[in-house]
Amino acid sequence: MEVAIIDCGIGNIKSVQRMFEAINVKADICSSPEMTIGCKKLVIPGVGAYDAGMSAIAQNGWLDILNEHALERRIPVLGICLGMQLLCRKSEEGSMLGLGWIPADIVSFNNIDFQIKVPHMGWTNVTPTQENPLIPLNTQYQRFYHVHKYHAVCDDEANIIGKAIHGYSFASMIRKENIFGVQFHPEKSHTFGKLLLQRFYGINR
Amino acid sequence: MSFRLIPCLLLSNNGLVKTQRFKSPKYIGDPINAIRIFNEKEVDELILLDIDATKNRRPPNFALIEQLASECFMPFCYGGGVSSIEHVKTLFKLGVEKVSLQSSLAATPELIREISANYGEQAVVISVDVKKNWLGKQKIHSHAGVKFSSTDWREHITTSVRLGAGEVLLSSVDHDGMRNGMDIALIQEATKLVDVPITVMGGVGTMSDIKEAKQAGASAVAAGAYFVFQGPHKAVLITYPRYEEIANL
Numbered sequence: 001m002e003v004a005i006i007d008c009g010i011g012n013i014k015s016v017q018r019m020f021e022a023i024n025v026k027a028d029i030c031s032s033p034e035m036t037i038g039c040k041k042l043v044i045p046g047v048g049a050y051d052a053g054m055s056a057i058a059q060n061g062w063l064d065i066l067n068e069h070a071l072e073r074r075i076p077v078l079g080i081c082l083g084m085q086l087l088c089r090k091s092e093e094g095s096m097l098g099l100g101w102i103p104a105d106i107v108s109f110n111n112i113d114f115q116i117k118v119p120h121m122g123w124t125n126v127t128p129t130q131e132n133p134l135i136p137l138n139t140q141y142q143r144f145y146h147v148h149k150y151h152a153v154c155d156d157e158a159n160i161i162g163k164a165i166h167g168y169s170f171a172s173m174i175r176k177e178n179i180f181g182v183q184f185h186p187e188k189s190h191t192f193g194k195l196l197l198q199r200f201y202g203i204n205r
Numbered sequence: 206m207s208f209r210l211i212p213c214l215l216l217s218n219n220g221l222v223k224t225q226r227f228k229s230p231k232y233i234g235d236p237i238n239a240i241r242i243f244n245e246k247e248v249d250e251l252i253l254l255d256i257d258a259t260k261n262r263r264p265p266n267f268a269l270i271e272q273l274a275s276e277c278f279m280p281f282c283y284g285g286g287v288s289s290i291e292h293v294k295t296l297f298k299l300g301v302e303k304v305s306l307q308s309s310l311a312a313t314p315e316l317i318r319e320i321s322a323n324y325g326e327q328a329v330v331i332s333v334d335v336k337k338n339w340l341g342k343q344k345i346h347s348h349a350g351v352k353f354s355s356t357d358w359r360e361h362i363t364t365s366v367r368l369g370a371g372e373v374l375l376s377s378v379d380h381d382g383m384r385n386g387m388d389i390a391l392i393q394e395a396t397k398l399v400d401v402p403i404t405v406m407g408g409v410g411t412m413s414d415i416k417e418a419k420q421a422g423a424s425a426v427a428a429g430a431y432f433v434f435q436g437p438h439k440a441v442l443i444t445y446p447r448y449e450e451i452a453n454l
Binding site: 049082118123166 | 300325
């Protein structure tokens with residue numbers, strides 16, 4: 001299996017599959033952990049509340065197999081939106097622990113000091129901050145559809161690969177080795193998102 | 206600023222229509238074809254409202270919505286006849302990411318809380334239509350004829366946001382389809398009420414109308430006639446400004 005999209009009932013998985021279809025990549029929606037066995041790439045989409053997402057993963061026996069793919073087989077993993085947040089340790093939104101693969105915590109937007117509308121909703125430019133496989137350094141405007149109330153704060157700047165601004169600059173793309181997370185929705189970001197998924201698919205490990 | 210410009214399409218009898226002050230729907234074309242064109246034009250987002258569903262007491266047309274969602278490589282918001290969490294579950298499975306609630310809030314405002322607890326606040330849009338009464342006061346208007354406990358739109362918006370709505374779609378009935386500019390005073394007042402983004406609709410005729418709404422505090426502007434009609438005789442032609450034009454507003 002080329003790309004496994006995990007379906008534990010927390011995301012807009014159909015859109016992700018369609019975007020892969022648009023670049024002629026067969027991505028399979030996997031509704032049980034066993035279905036992902038042998039996959040070459042893994043996508044964790046997700047929309048909704050942190051605890052709802054994490055308990056969906058924990059309850060349905062996903063935890064072990066996800067750890068195996070990400071930490072032992074070390075295949076490329078892409079977390080999208082809430083899926084990205086779940087890659088981190090914890091969130092101000094909930095009380096459950098995340099997957100803890102990337103040393104970062106999820107905090108809520110500071111809309112008091114910055115007078116911004118929350119959720120952050122709309123097309124926002126993402127600026128790559130270092131060389132990475134998902135978004136080329138030299139490209140000027142790369143806008144992606146963001147919709148979120150919380151964002152990642154990394155312990156180490158080295159885990160940030162792209163930043164966006166909503167009132168202030170925040171980590172919109174994070175990475176630790178083979179594990180990638182994007183706060184925005186590439187599956188809903190027209191050409192920009194299509195190209196990003198294509199680059200993710202193209203990662204040779 | 207991530208300002209959005211959103212085509213809003215009205216569905217009636219499985220065809221697209223455009224109204225004027227919520228009346229006299231004029232057929233403008235096939236929804237799949239129109240959505241395909243909007244997708245090619247890389248629009249910021251798309252809103253589809255089924256204006257018959259609640260009136261005819263039927264659920265959303267899931268089969269059609271699935272087809273339409275599959276053409277959208279941008280955010281897709283659906284409204285019309287959404288009255289239970291089961292409807293919402295089905296819609297999200299089909300590829301919709303936001304649901305717009307209006308009539309169902311009269312009887313079950315808790316639906317907002319239920320959706321936002323499961324899918325997050327950003328997934329719940331409350332749609333509020335306001336119309337001036339004979340005294341010139343803006344009151345909540347219901348196209349489907351439901352009775353809200355209060356017709357005060359301000360109260361309705363603040364209560365709904367407190368329940369967990371992540372966005373407000375505010376329409377002026379008096380400006381709908383008129384292409385004569387938006388209700389700027391309404392926008393100014395509404396955007397100060399709550400922290401969540403407010404999308405305003407009704408009256409867009411030119412790019413400068415959109416600019417005025419943005420300056421008045423709107424996070425997004427939605428429009429129908431502006432994107433589908435050309436010229437005084439309302440020839441149907443789908444258009445959408447280039448990215449640079451929107452960015453420069």
